[in-house]
Amino acid sequence: MIEAAAALARVDFGPVRLTVALAATTTLILLVLGTPLAWWLAFTRSRAKPFVEAITALPLVLPPTVIGFYLLILMSPTAPLGALWRDATGSTLAFSFIGLVAASIVYSLPFTVQPLQAAFDAVGRSPLEAAATLGASPLDAFFSVASPLALRGYVTAGVLTFAHTVGEFGVVLMVGGNIPGRTKVISIAIYEHVETINYTQAHVLSALMLGFSFAVLLTVFLVNRRFPIHAR
Amino acid sequence: MHAEQTEQTLAFDVRLSFGAFTLDVADEVPLAGITALFGHSGSGKSTLLRILAGLEARAEGEVHLAGTTLQRRDGKGFVPPHARGIGVVFQDARLFPNLDVAGNLAYAERRSRTRDGRLDTAAVVEALDLEPLLKRHTATLSGGERQRVALGRTLLTRPRLVLMDEPLASIDGRRKRDILPYIERLPQSFAIPVVYVTHSIDEVAALADRILLVSEGRRVDSGPLAEMMSRLDLFPLTGRFEAGALVDCRIAGHDTRDQLTDLTFDGGQLAVPLLDLPVGSEFRLRIRARDVILASEMPGDLSANNIVAGVVMAMREDTGAFVDVQLACGGTTLLARVTHRAVRRLALAPGRPIYAIIKSSTIDRPVGPAPRR
Numbered sequence: 343m344i345e346a347a348a349a350l351a352r353v354d355f356g357p358v359r360l361t362v363a364l365a366a367t368t369t370l371i372l373l374v375l376g377t378p379l380a381w382w383l384a385f386t387r388s389r390a391k392p393f394v395e396a397i398t399a400l401p402l403v404l405p406p407t408v409i410g411f412y413l414l415i416l417m418s419p420t421a422p423l424g425a426l427w428r429d430a431t432g433s434t435l436a437f438s439f440i441g442l443v444a445a446s447i448v449y450s451l452p453f454t455v456q457p458l459q460a461a462f463d464a465v466g467r468s469p470l471e472a473a474a475t476l477g478a479s480p481l482d483a484f485f486s487v488a489s490p491l492a493l494r495g496y497v498t499a500g501v502l503t504f505a506h507t508v509g510e511f512g513v514v515l516m517v518g519g520n521i522p523g524r525t526k527v528i529s530i531a532i533y534e535h536v537e538t539i540n541y542t543q544a545h546v547l548s549a550l551m552l553g554f555s556f557a558v559l560l561t562v563f564l565v566n567r568r569f570p571i572h573a574r
Numbered sequence: 575m576h577a578e579q580t581e582q583t584l585a586f587d588v589r590l591s592f593g594a595f596t597l598d599v600a601d602e603v604p605l606a607g608i609t610a611l612f613g614h615s616g617s618g619k620s621t622l623l624r625i626l627a628g629l630e631a632r633a634e635g636e637v638h639l640a641g642t643t644l645q646r647r648d649g650k651g652f653v654p655p656h657a658r659g660i661g662v663v664f665q666d667a668r669l670f671p672n673l674d675v676a677g678n679l680a681y682a683e684r685r686s687r688t689r690d691g692r693l694d695t696a697a698v699v700e701a702l703d704l705e706p707l708l709k710r711h712t713a714t715l716s717g718g719e720r721q722r723v724a725l726g727r728t729l730l731t732r733p734r735l736v737l738m739d740e741p742l743a744s745i746d747g748r749r750k751r752d753i754l755p756y757i758e759r760l761p762q763s764f765a766i767p768v769v770y771v772t773h774s775i776d777e778v779a780a781l782a783d784r785i786l787l788v789s790e791g792r793r794v795d796s797g798p799l800a801e802m803m804s805r806l807d808l809f810p811l812t813g814r815f816e817a818g819a820l821v822d823c824r825i826a827g828h829d830t831r832d833q834l835t836d837l838t839f840d841g842g843q844l845a846v847p848l849l850d851l852p853v854g855s856e857f858r859l860r861i862r863a864r865d866v867i868l869a870s871e872m873p874g875d876l877s878a879n880n881i882v883a884g885v886v887m888a889m890r891e892d893t894g895a896f897v898d899v900q901l902a903c904g905g906t907t908l909l910a911r912v913t914h915r916a917v918r919r920l921a922l923a924p925g926r927p928i929y930a931i932i933k934s935s936t937i938d939r940p941v942g943p944a945p946r947r
Contacts (some may be wrong), residue, residue: 471629472668474655477685477731483656486681490672 354543356523357531358550363505364527368446372454372503373496375447380458381484385467402452410516413445417517429489437519442527445517446507453502461495462488497565505558509551582606584735584769588625588635588645597621597791605640605735605767607783608758610799611770616793619771620665626769627662628655639734659687660735664788665740667720669712675723676708682730693764698726701763702756718749722756729764736760738770742777754780757888779803779820779860804900804907807890817898818862819909825855834879834934841904842882846937863898865936866910870920880932884908886924889917897922901930 383395401409417424417435427435435441465488473483489496511529518525520534528547535544587600597618603609615617628644631652635647639660643867644653669678683695699705702722707715715723721741728736738757742750758781767809770781778785778799786796787808795808802808821844823837828848836851837859844859851857873881884903891897897917901908908930912922922928929938 394709468637468666468668469665469670471655472664472670473681474629475660475662475731476727477656477687479654479656482685487670487672491670534936 354522357526357528357547360439360523360525361508361529363526364442364446365504367443368450368507369454369500369504371443372447372450373500374497376451376454376458380455381462381488383455383459384462398455399452401449406449406512408509408517409449410445410513413448413513413517417441417444436517437525439522439524441519442514442525445513446510449510449513450503450506453506454499456571457495457499457502458492461492461498464495465491482514494566498562501558501562501565505555576756582640582829584637584639584767586626586635586637588622588633588637590621590625590630590633592692595791597625597790599791599793600635601786601793601796603769603784603786603796607761608768608770608781609784609786610778610782611786611788612770612782613788616771617773617788619773619788622788623662623739623769623771627660627737628653628658629662640863659731659734661728661731661736663721663724663728663736663738663741665743667717667724667741669715669720669723669727671712673712674708675704675710675712675715678712678723678727679704679708679730682727685820686730686732688732693729693732695730698729701759702726709747716749717745718753719917721745721753725756729760729766733766736766736768738768738946740771740773742772742853752778756888757781764929779858788855800907804909817911818860818865819907821859821861821906821908823857823859825849825851825853827853839906840905841884841906841908843880844882844932844937845879845934847934853872859937861908861932861937863909863911865932866908866924867931868899868910868912868916868920870926872929873931878931878933880934882908882930882932884928884930886922886928888924901928903930 364418379394379398383391383398394411414436415421417427419425419428419434424435435444452548469487469491470480470483473487474480478486508527509529510527511533514525514527514530515533518527520526520530528535528551532544535541535547576801582605583602584605585602589596589598591597595616595618597611598666599618599622600606611619611623621630623633626637633645633647634647635645636647639658642653643651646652669675670681673681673692679695679698699708702725704723704726707719707723710719712720712723725736725738725741741752741757745753754777757768757770760766770777772778782799784797785799785802787794788800793800795805800822804819821839823839823844826836826843828836829845830837830848834845835847835851837844837846849855867878869881872883882903884901886899887902887907888900889897890900891914895913897914899910899912899917899922901910910930912941916922920926920928
């Protein structure tokens with residue numbers, strides 16, 4: 343008991359704080375950016391839809407190292423994007439927290455867009471047409487009708503995006519490296535602890551991740567079951 | 575005021591194709607009373623309604639509402655549905671499931687075009703008897719209740735025109751009759767004209783002042799209801815076997831001893847089974863063509879109570895045993911269905927004076943509101 347408390351005291355919680363900050367930032371940005379994309383995918387009649395859907399789903403099937411590799415290339419100061427960033431801010435995009443956020447947005451995109459698209463699909467055109475004939479502009483109808491009806495989709499998208507970002511490893515390793523306080527997230531910290539045969543600390547962080555992941559999934563399933571759509 | 579009233583119409587000339595089907599309809603509908611947009615399933619009437627509401631962005635042509643242009647031939651200046659001031663009551667009601675009944679009404683009221691003292695939530699709740707429903711969730715409402723709420727919600731946007739898309743199609747027969755009076759009263763109570771899409775000739779007869787007949791995506795004809803319903807050439811569309819004339823009547827008196835009500839109409843008198851309506855009430859009756867007997871002379875002793883003098887106006891034969899005969903009785907048009915043999919025996923031809931005999935027992939209960947003229 344005392345031994346366990348001592349082990350807990352020796353654990354560096356910096357990676358935990360950093361991971362939460364990264365996941366929260368990524369989730370907020372993705373919910374905002376993912377909404378118009380998911381909306382377009384749900385309601386468009388464009389022939390480009392399957393292509394956009396395939397691109398959106400790519401991060402699900404690509405090895406994280408492949409995504410990380412391309413992102414690293416894009417962010418390097420010799421590439422246009424990386425150069426632009428360096429000229430504007432004076433620092434490189436790769437191996438920075440903002441670079442990690444950008445990478446996580448790409449990596450977790452499908453986990454936001456797919457639940458939202460499914461939710462908007464389920465809402466359908468009918469209530470939006472009804473709102474329009476009641477005098478609601480498209481933006482008004484989105485906030486007053488579509489969003490409340492798609493609330494479950496938002497909860498699912500938010501929780502899954504957060505959890506998936508917390509669990510990322512390969513992309514972070516490629517784009518962020520292992521800089522304490524800047525890019526050293528939990529999964530990287532665990533990897534390092536195992537590499538240096540520091541199993542006690544690896545145990546603590548791994549158990550934390552296990553408990554967190556289970557809690558997240560439980561939340562998703564409970565919410566999807568317990569959310570009466572006509573809740574006021 | 576009167577000069578303006580000549581512009582009080584909904585005028586349109588619109589086209590929309592999907593697959594092999596093309597809708598192409600032009601007409602001008604007065605913004606008064608209830609206009610039935612009538613046609614069989616697949617005739618394009620619901621699509622036309624959606625075009626008028628602005629819900630079919632692909633539609634070509636023009637739409638003008640009381641002098642305001644909503645859609646132009648060149649495709650510019652398309653007014654989106656939320657800015658048209660046209661309310662729509664959908665067949666499936668489309669109440670918002672995340673709000674209760676009061677919430678649905680408030681949603682519309684907040685987005686209302688204008689302030690109008692006559693048309694506030696209290697007045698609408700009262701007119702549609704919504705008070706007991708206000709706290710209910712929409713999922714717990716019956717089909718008829720849902721449509722009443724949808725109607726109230728639409729009224730609260732204070733629309734210039736209400737379009738109704740088969741609002742009674744998913745409600746069973748007895749409940750339908752409960753809702754009809756609410757719809758029927760709209761034009762007078764709130765001074766809002768209605769275009770009412772239906773494929774039920776009974777609903778047309780009960781509600782409409784005018785009818786626009788649509789078939790296979792084309793306008794067949796439009797005009798005042800009674801005139802259109804007695805037009806022989808429209809029978810294939812208005813319902814061959816339930817063909818009948820609509821007669822606007824007034825109650826002259828009740829005969830409680832014989833359990834009969836005496837009616838007058840422009841063309842004669844009728845006695846019908848006792849009606850529970852005050853003397854002086856005006857309403858509309860439907861007399862089916864197959865219930866009318868023709869006689870060349872005024873009959874003597876006859877059990878039938880109703881004998882109406884008239885003149886044959888037109889006749890329409892078909893390949894079967896029957897001929898439909900259109901009669902002018904005063905200012906009212908009646909229809910009679912007789913056999914070819916009877917036509918020869920009575921020498922029926924346009925211009926021939928004739929007597930129409932109608933048994934009291936065959937006359938339906940009132941089908942519609944007081945005539946609005």
